[in-house]
Each structure stands twice: as structure tokens, then as C-alpha cells.
Amino acid sequence: MSTRHIISLLMENEAGALSRVAGLFSARAYNIESLTVAPTEDATLSRMTIVTVGSEDVIEQITKQLNKLVDVIKVMDLTEGQHIERELMLVKVKAVGASREEMKRTADIFRGSIIDVTESTYTIELTGAGSKLDAFLEAIDSALIIETVRTGASGIGRGERSLKV
């Protein structure tokens, strides 16, 4: 049975590091739902969050294959324990007439903030688990959406659980 997993990893912050991971997923036909990467507080390290879907066997192989990459230092399947997941979304919507006020109210309900305004548009910033962002997009009239951009999930373990060198 396939389930969704969030895999976090630390790797050497070197040119080509991202392509090694992306290449591994395509070469071995693993699913990739989203992938985010940025340097950590230690600039020699990159932290990557990969959201993937697969059976237990496939996820085990993904973890092993990631660990096998020479540049990868540590790999953790966040979904194996308590964790927090967040994703950032920016949505540009049409905001004219009655829908302008309605859009503001909906954004407030979802604890989003309007970060750019024109006479006819709002740009709304939302943070949360992917499902919350999906829910927001469902809650507004799809005809009003001009553009959306999402970062893909980032995640961190709860409590003492941490991923560090």
C-alpha cells in the first residue's frame, strides 16, 4: 500500500548536489511530489525536504539509496514519528466588487495575509500543511484565481527529535 512520506536530509552544500538527488529519483522511477532545498544555518550544509509516495518497500529503498549518495550526510523519514509540516503558498486573485470583501474574510479565516493589493487584485500569503492550502483553494471561487505558487512542504520533527550533523 502506498503512503505519503516526508523525507528530510542533510547534504554537503555543493554544486550539483540537488541534481544527484533529483537524478536518483528519476533514474529509479521513484515518485516525487515536491522537493525543497536551501542552505542551513551552517552554510556548508543543505537541507532538503522531499515528499514522496510509495509502499514501505519503496520508501525503504529510497532511504537507502539516498544514504548511499556520497554527498548525503543524514536521512530521516519525518513521517515515522511526530512532526510538523508547513508549506507556503502565494495566491493572486481577482478582487473586485462583492468578491473583494469575501476574499478578505476567507483569507482571515485561513489566517492568511494580504501582502499585495491593486484595485482589482489581492495577493494572499498562506502557510500551513498542504491540506490546509488545498482547503483554501477549494473555499474560494476558482474562477477568481489568477495564479498560485507553492513552495512544497518543509518539515521538522516534534520535541527532541532532530536532524543534525
Add this chain to the structure above:
Amino acid sequence: MAWLAGRMQEFLTVAGQTDYPPGFTNDLICSQFMEATGAEIVVRCLAEEGVEFVFGYPGGAVLNIYDEIFKQNKFKHVLVRHEQAAVHAADAYARATGRVGVALVTSGPGATNAVTGIATAYMDSVPIVVVTGQVPTPAIGMDAFQEVDTVGITRPCVKHNFLVKDVKDLAETMKKAFIIAATGRPGPVVVDVPKDITYHTTEFTYPASVEMRSYNPVVKGHSGQLKRAVQMLLEAQRPMIYIGGGVVLGDASKQLVEVASLLGFPVTNTLMGLGGHPATHRQNLGMLGMHGTYEANMAMQHCDVLLAVGARFDDRVIGNPAHFAREQRRIIHIDIDPSSISKRVKVDVPIVGDVKHVLTEMLALLKQAKDKPDAALTAWWTQIELWRAKNCLKYNKQSPIIKPQYVVEKLWEVTKGDAYVTSDVGQHQMWAAQYYKFDQPRRWINSGGLGTMGVGLPYAMGVQLAFPDAQVACITGESSIQMNIQELSTCKQYRIPVKVLTLNNRYMGMVRQWQEFFYGSRYAESYMESLPDFVKLAESYGHVGMRIDKPEDVEAAIREAFSPALKERMVFMDFQTDQTENVFPMVEGGKGLSEMILAEEL
């Protein structure tokens, strides 16, 4: 040269002298501090690593490196005729000696020609370092002449690769390349060196070792798992030991033989594991898999406890995994690569570690154990002997046409089983694996994983250079040999006296066999037309050519080829073999191991 004067002063200060000691020349003193160019650094790193041979082909991007090679005599450069052969030869050198092989090629087409060789080494986990030239750093990405993204192209078929962007990183990168290639599960490492880096200068020191926080291969096996494994082995009713290339690569065959002998269990080798356990040993059931022996495949399918060592249950070995899983068995799997464990087959006792290390510990535990192997073992051997009695490798020895199997058997007899045998890919490869009884590891050199036609001749070159006095035979076919036939020229230049045995059936034999079985004997493009006269071809390169048409001439020809009179000569034997011969037993793709087609059934 102000810096030079400064260096000289520094030397005197460090040495606590007021003037140079007698006999010290300026050159000698300068060499302590002299800034080295990138090209010098590459060459000095190779020398520091104790490299004996660099197989290569020059070109624009590596001319500085070649200029430095010209000036040194620490290692020998072997000029091949095609970059693919350079990598294959380096690969074979590594397989035969256990040391890291080295190839050097230029940018662009040099690198792309090397890719097949790199992928071949990757699939069989062979430690090689390939230095590729690259266009100068400012030209990268400009679609410069002979530019390719070598790091990008080779990424999926290397253990690791590097693009050196600063000459200061060069020595450390070379050290890392050698460490990564040789340790853990070995594999090829590519170091891509832009041309400007080869003339930039820096101070050269070669690090004795380099720490990599992201790279720490496991050596020692988990002691708890080891204990469980030993218990399981001693309880086994129908045990089986299945060994792969890991035993050969890990230099663990001595330990493996001890464990197997102590337990008295049957042993089978994969294609890559041949020689890991002696083929002529009573406990050895021969190779398993698609063209494995009847007894090996049946025992593999019906065993109740399987000890897998340095093997990876690949599709050519166990056939259909669902069929394999129909029989209940518990599996202990020792491998240095965790990702090889539970990849195709679920394993009960995984032991990640260096095979030699783990087997040594296992041996100690077995010796301490109070229990002995289960008495049921006797009945199991009785069953195995019944399977063995089928004599699945028998063939018609009365044939008036040369049988390919016969050639391999005679080669084994003449060389007393002591030759290094390389092969290409196809039917002849399987016959070589089945009929040459390898009793020692690192004697069988072939492309198992990637199945690269054309490796045979360059493999033989790499082995012969490593062991100049050894008997080296290349068993090949008329199709495979033509994929790197240009290396006859290299053999001439360096007087490499390999013996080529071409099993010439005028077909791509394995393709023909599959077409006969699965495509209604429609032999689409598998007939090799317009073959050269191999005798004349060999002679044109100054080698000895022989054409053998009759079975009664086979042995004499091989004896002559390996006689002292021709010891220094390269000999090309063209055996005209039976076109209709097929490799048996055979497990069709997608079928189970016990569903073999045997020769007698057709």
C-alpha cells in the same frame, strides 16, 4: 622570481642553516616548495597512489597532463585506440589485481566514449578513477569545442564524480576519488579537470587521507544479527550458500571456503562470483541463474535456509521473484551495500558489513558453537546428487563440427585451470562461465551487470599488463570481438601476448538463440555477414592468426598458442563453431528458477 628567493630563505630558516648544505642544488631546494601546476599535481597524485598503469588517449583538454606524463617515469601510460577500451583495460586491471584502475581521457567525445566503460565498471562495482579533461572553466556552458557536461552525463553511472573548479582543491579531490573508488562498495569515480586548472599553480601536498563526514562505509557486521544467522544456519535442514561478486571484490574467498567447509553446505556462485568458491570443489554446484546448472537452480529454489554473500538476487539470478518466493525459505544476506538488501527479495537476517570481516566473525562463532549442522543435511545432499546426476552440461562430443563448449573445456585443460579468462558478452560468455572451472577468485573477468559487448580484448590487455607472466585468454565471439578490434593495434605496440579464442558461429549467438526460442526462428539482423579473414587481420597487426575448422585440431591449436614458442606473441584463434548450438540449461525471462529448459528436452 621574488617568491623563490623568499622560499629559499624560508628553507634555510626551517633547516636552521645559514647556507645550503653541500650537494644541494637550487632545483632540489626549490622542489620542496615549488608551486606545481594542476597537470603536475594530477600526475604526482597518481604516482603517490602507486599507480602502475594509466590507460588513456590524449586530446586538447588534457595536453598539459600528457606533457607532464612525458616528463615522468613513475607510471606507464598505455595508449589505447579508443577511449572505451582505456576504461575497460583499467577496469580489468582493477578486477584482476584488486587495486584501483586509472584511465585518462580528453573532454567531449573522449568522455562520452568512456561512458560505456564507466557504466560497465559501475554495474560490477569495480574501483576505477577516470580523469577526464574539460574545457577551460570560463568556457564551460558556452558550447565550447569538445565540451560536454561530463559530470552530468556520468552521474547515474558513477559512485561519485567531481568537477574541479580550483587548482587548490585538486590534490584533495584526487585523494577523495581514490578513497571513494576503493572503499565500501567499490565503484568508478570520475574527476573532471578543466584545462585552465591544469596550468594554474598552487603548492602541492598530497594528503595521506581525507575525512568525509558524509562518507563512512560500514565494515563490521551487527553482532546480534550474526548470532541469529549462525543459529539459523545450524538449524537448517536444506541449507544453501549463494555467493556473488562481493566475495571476489571483498577478497573474502578464503573465509568463504572455510565457512562452507566447516558447515558442509552446498555452494553456488553467480556469474560474478565465479572463483569465489572453487568450481572443482565437491560442495560447489556451479553457477546458478538463467544459464545456471540444474543442481544449483533446484537447490536454490528448494533450500530452507539461504546464506547470500555479496550477491544481489538480480533478475538473471533468481528469475521471477514471485516464483522464487513460492517456496518458504529464510534468508541471511551479507552485503556491504544496505540498498542491495531486501531490494528484490525480502530478507530475514540482514547483515551490513564488509564480507571478509563478517565471514571471519561468523567463522569464529561457528567454531565456538556447541551445535553441529543438522543431520538432515545428509538427505539434502542425496537429493542434490540426484539433481547433479542429470549432468545438465553434457553436450555432443562426437560432433563433426566444433562445439563451442569443447573449445572452452580444452582451454581449461591446456591452461590447467590456471589462466585469467576474460570474455565478451553472449553465448560464448555463458559457455566460458559453465565450462572453465575457476578455482581462484579474480581469474574470471567479464561484464556481468551491464553486459557490454567488446570488453573482452581490452580486459585481456589490462590483465596481461598487470600480470606479464600469466596465461591470459579472451574467450569471445566474432560479433563481440569486432566491437573493440582496434585494440589489436595496442597489443602490437605494447607486445601484449594475450590469446584470443573466437567462437565464430557467424551469428550474434545469444540473439540468435532467443530468436529461435521466442521469435519463431526469425533471425532478424543477427547473422554476421561480411566477416573479415581474422587470420589475415591478426597477421596484418603482426600477430599470429589461426583458423581452426575441425574438432580434432582444437586442442593442438590451443596448445600451440600457449606453448613457449608463442609466449611473447599475441595469438588470434578463429574457431569455426556449430551455428546451431544453444546455451543450456536456460530459464526464460519471467520464469522461475526451477522451470529450466534442458538440452535433452528439445
